[in-house]
Amino acid sequence: MRPLKDAQLGAFTFFASALPHDVCGSNGLPLTPNSIKILGRFQILKTITHPRLCQYVDISRGKHERLIVVAEHFESSLSDFQKQGKTASPETVLQIAYEVLEGLEFMNKHGMVHRALSAHNVLMDCKGNVKLAKFGLYHMTDHGADVDFPIGYVFFSSFITEKEIIFTMNSNAVNQLQGRRLLQNIHISERLKFILTLGCMDDIVTVLAEEHGCLDTIKELPENVLELLRKCLTFLPSKRPTPAQLLGDPVFSGISCFYTPFQKPVSLFSSSLRCAHLELPEDISDLCKDDDEDYLSERAIDEVYHLWCLAGGDLEKELTNKEIIQSKPPICTLPKLKDVAGEAYYPLLEDEQSSLPQSNSSNELSATVTLPLIIRERDTEYQLIRIILFDRLLKAYPYKKNLVWKEARVDIPPLVRGLAWAALLGIEGDIQAKYESIDKDTPIPTDRQIEVDIPRCHQYDELLSSPQGHIKFRRVLKAWVVSHPDLVYWQGLDSLCAPFLYLNFNNEALAYACMSAFIPKYLYNFFLKDNSHVIQEYLTVFSQMIAFHDPELSNHLNEIGFIPDLYAIPWFLTMFTHVFPLHKIFHLWDTLLLGNSSFPFCIGVAILQQLRDRLLANGFNECILLFSDLPEIDIERCVRESINLFCWTPKSATYRQHAQPPKAAGDNGFGKAATYYSSDYQDMAKTDLSREPLALCDLKAEVSPRISAEDLIDLCELSLAGPTKRTKAGRPKIIAVDIRSVEDFSRGHISGSINIPFSTAFSPDGELVQCPTSGILQNYRGRVIVIISHPMKSAFAAHLVKVNFPRVCILDGGINRLKPTGLLTVPSPQI
Structure with missing residues (x-):
C-alpha cells in the first residue's frame, strides 16, 4: 500500500443481485450470496497498486x-475540468x-478492463496527475453478472454495439454523415458499420467533438x-490498438521520457535484495522539529483506514449522515492523532533509550500495555505506534528477526x-517461485475429500466462504498434499490452513x-498414513501433563473413563482451529508461535482448568455432552494460564520420541531470540543425561512424566556455585x-x-503401608517433586x-544416570 499523502478515503456503495431463498446448489447447500462472491473477488484488487490507479x-x-x-479518492476529476470550461x-x-493509458495498460497486465471509464472516474491529484477510479467494479462483480445494473457508460465504452453509438448522437450529428440519402433505407446498426468501413474517421471525430462542445479544440x-484518435475509433476490436500499443x-x-516505468516494490519474501534509505540526521531531534508536519499522511492507506475504524469509524453511518448514498463521498472523520509525537513515526530499533522528546501521552501508552489484549487492539494511538514499529522491523527481516520475536x-x-x-515461523526465500512450481491442477485422489471439507470449514467467515476463498483453499491444500508425498490428507488439514489463508488471502x-x-514444528508426522502411534504417544503425554498440573482433575477424569482420546484428538490435530473461531485462534496462535512443540499441551490443560468445576461435578455422559458443544472459553485467560503452566513444566x-528430530546445529528454529519459553527439548543435543525413548505401553503405565538428568541438574543448579533456583516466595x-x-x-x-525410603511407605508386594505425604513431604506441596529411585519405581509417584x-515427576534412569556426573554428595562422617 502506498502512503495516503494528499488523497482522501472515499466510499461508494451498491447492491448485489439477490438470490432466491429456496434454491440450493449441486452440493445440496444454499447458494452463495452474490455479495459474498463480490467480497471474495474484491480482495485481489487490494494488491493492485499503481500511480495511475x-x-x-x-x-x-x-x-x-x-x-x-x-478506496483512495481525490476531489478533482476530468469531468470537473471540462465543466469549468478550461481549454487544455x-x-x-x-x-x-x-497517464490514462498507463493505468489501463497495468490493468490489462492483470487481466482486467476498466469498463466504467468516464470523465468523472478520471480523478486528478493535487499535481494534476491522473488517478483512475472504480477500475475494479467490473472485475469484482464478475463482469456485471452479480449486480442488476449495467456497468459502464454508453458513450465512453469500447464494448458497446454500433446501435448504441448511433443512438447517442442527435439527429443533426447524424445528418452530417456523408452518404445520407444512400443510408436512409439501411438498418441503423449497419449505417455506422458502413461509414466506418469507408474510413470516414474525420467525420466521426468531428461529430463527437461537436457533441461534446469541443469542436474548436479538435x-x-x-x-x-488526430491520427491517434482515429486509431482509437477503429471499428473492429481485433484491429483496435491496445493501451500498450498506444x-x-x-x-x-x-x-514518455518524463515518466519512469512503474516498478512493483520488492516483496518481503523473494529472491531479490531489499534495501531502504534510513540515513538519520546528526541531531536526531531534527526529525520532529516541524510541529505542523502531517506524519499520518506518510503512512500507508490501509493503516490510516484501520486506525479510522479503531477510532469509531462506521462506513454505513458516514454515508447515512450525508443523507444520501453517493458514489464517492469522502470520509472526513479521520482521527487527527494530534497527541502522537513525531518521534513515534521514526522508532529507534537499536537504542533502548531514545533522545527524542517524549509524547504527552507516553505514560498512557505505557499503561495501555498492561490492559487486556482486546482493549489494546482497539486503542487507536497504541495500534498506530505498534504498526509503525512492526512495519520497520518486518522491512528489516530477517536481519531484525530477534526484535520481531521480542515485540511479538x-x-x-x-x-x-x-x-x-x-x-516467527522463519519463512525466507523466493516462496512464490516454489509455490508456482507445484502442480495444483492435475487430479489426485484427495481432490474429492478436499471438495467435501472446504464448504464446511469456517464458513461463517465471509471471506473464506466466498467462491474465491474456496478456490484458494483448494489450491493451497492441494499444493501441500502434492509437495509432501510421504504424508496424506487427513480431515482437519483444512482447519489448519484456514488462519493462514485468511491472513494471506492475496x-x-x-x-x-x-x-x-x-x-x-507442532504436528510432526501427524499426517502419516498410519499416525496411530504418533497420536497415542501425544495423548499419553497430555494425560501425564494433566496429572502433573492438576492431579485432582486427572483422577476424576480417569475414574469416569473420560480419557483424552474422546475429546482431544481434534484439539491437537488442528491445533484448536476446529474448536475455536478464527478471532480466538489469532490470539491463541500469537502466543503458540512463540512457544515450542510442547506448548499445545499447556493450552489443553488450561482449557480443561477453565471447565474444571463442571467436569468435577459431572459424570461420563455429562462430560461427553459438555464437549460436544464446548462452552465459551476465555482465550486471553487461557493464554495467560498456558504460559504459567509452561513455565512450571x-x-x-x-x-516424545515421535516429535520432530533435532535441527542442524545452531538452528533451533528460534534464532537467538528469547521467548518466555524454553527452547524445544527435541532440539537439544542428545547426551548421556538426556531422556531415553520409552515404549508406548511403558509410557502409558506411568501416571507422572519423566524428566531427564540434565533437566534435574539445571533446575537444581548443581553445576553452579550460586544459590538454588527459587520461586518468588523465596x-x-x-x-x-x-x-x-x-x-x-x-x-x-x-x-x-x-x-x-520406599520400604517405609510400601510393602515388598507394592501395598501401601504408610502414607508418605503425612510427614515432611507435606511441606513441599506445590513445588516440582522429582522422585529418584533405583530401580525405577513409579508406584510412589502414582x-x-x-x-x-501436583507437579510430581520421575527421574529418567534413576540415580544410576547421575553417578557418572560426580555431582552426588556423600555426608561427612560424624565425629
Missing part, C-alpha cells in the same frame, strides 16, 4: 446485499491521455494527435499479523509456506525426593534432596498423584 482499501457487507467499497493545451491533453490539435505511438515520444511477546498488531507470523504462496513450516517432561522451585534405602542414600545423593499432589 486509485488504491482499493476495503469492502464491507451490509444488510440486503449492500456492499460499501473504500495539446500538451496537457497528451499528458492526460498518456481543429487545433496536431495531425499526429503508449508506444510516436505522438507520445516527447512525453508484547502483542502483534492485527494489521500485520500475517507477515509477523511468517517471520498471497497463496505465503499461506502455503506458513502452513508448511507450522505442521512439522520441566523441558524434558513433554519429551523457596526452591524443585525438591528431589530420593526413595532409596537409607544406606543407599548415605553412599551418595543429590545435594538438597530428602530421603523417604500414589502422590492419587492423593492430589
